[in-house]
Amino acid sequence: EIVLTQSPATLSLSPGERATLSCRASQHVSNYLAWYQQKPGQAPRLLIYDASNRATGIPARFSGSGSGTDFTLTISSLEPEDFAVYYCQQRSNWPLTFGGGTKVEIK
Amino acid sequence: EVQLVDFGGGLVQPGGSLRLSCAASGFTFSSYWMTWVRQAPGKGLEWVANIKQDGSEKYYVDSVKGRFTISRDNAQNSLSLQVNSLRAEDTAIYYCARNNRGFDYWGQGTLVTVSS
Numbered sequence: 213e214i215v216l217t218q219s220p221a222t223l224s225l226s227p228g229e230r231a232t233l234s235c236r237a238s239q240h241v242s243n244y245l246a247w248y249q250q251k252p253g254q255a256p257r258l259l260i261y262d263a264s265n266r267a268t269g270i271p272a273r274f275s276g277s278g279s280g281t282d283f284t285l286t287i288s289s290l291e292p293e294d295f296a297v298y299y300c301q302q303r304s305n306w307p308l309t310f311g312g313g314t315k316v317e318i319k
Numbered sequence: 320e321v322q323l324v325d326f327g328g329g330l331v332q333p334g335g336s337l338r339l340s341c342a343a344s345g346f347t348f349s350s351y352w353m354t355w356v357r358q359a360p361g362k363g364l365e366w367v368a369n370i371k372q373d374g375s376e377k378y379y380v381d382s383v384k385g386r387f388t389i390s391r392d393n394a395q396n397s398l399s400l401q402v403n404s405l406r407a408e409d410t411a412i413y414y415c416a417r418n419n420r421g422f423d424y425w426g427q428g429t430l431v432t433v434s435s
Binding site for chain 1: 354356363364365366369379380381414416419420421422423426427428431
């Protein structure tokens with residue numbers, strides 16, 4: 213099973229600041245990595261697929277990078293609606309797995 | 320508009336069963352892999368099962384193998400998850416999702432609570 217480790221667990225930032233979230237895979241996953249945003253009481257929303265492609269309707273302030281085992285989600289300038297929990301997920305191998313999540317909270 | 324509506328959850332005793340369903344609309348259901356993902360209260364996301372477009376391939380997380388069965392009816396645009404031999408640790412919100420190089424559309428989730 214591929215384990216995805218997200219860091220940090222919590223990121224405390226102010227609106228307008230840059231957020232950098234990390235996801236590290238225990239094995240090579242090529243670029244088969246996605247990022248999701250989840251707000252309380254809501255289903256997750258796909259942000260990025262295949263490491264660096266924004267999903268439909270996702271603002272340009274969200275970007276993804278990386279390949280192999282190390283991946284990054286960057287939010288260039290935090291908007292109030294971006295404070296949420298973010299998960300990475302790999303589709304390289306069965307079982308599909310998610311990281312434990314990073315909570316981006318208002319400082 | 321793509322829409323996924325999950326239903327069928329509820330309160331069930333340990334060892335009991337439920338059938339979760341997901342009604343799909345707004346896209347060609349038979350063209351996509353489909354997925355169930357769950358989330359225990361206050362916890363992260365866990366992938367549960369996937370099914371191929373024609374139902375010929377199914378994959379499960381180890382913790383549910385032999386107890387859960389994913390299925391689909393392409394004529395009815397519906398996805399199902401039969402959950403048997405339920406345990407307390409199966410308590411979660413269960414989401415259906417469409418696979419498109421990521422889970423690009425999600426249902427609203429249906430809550431399964433396993434408790435005596």
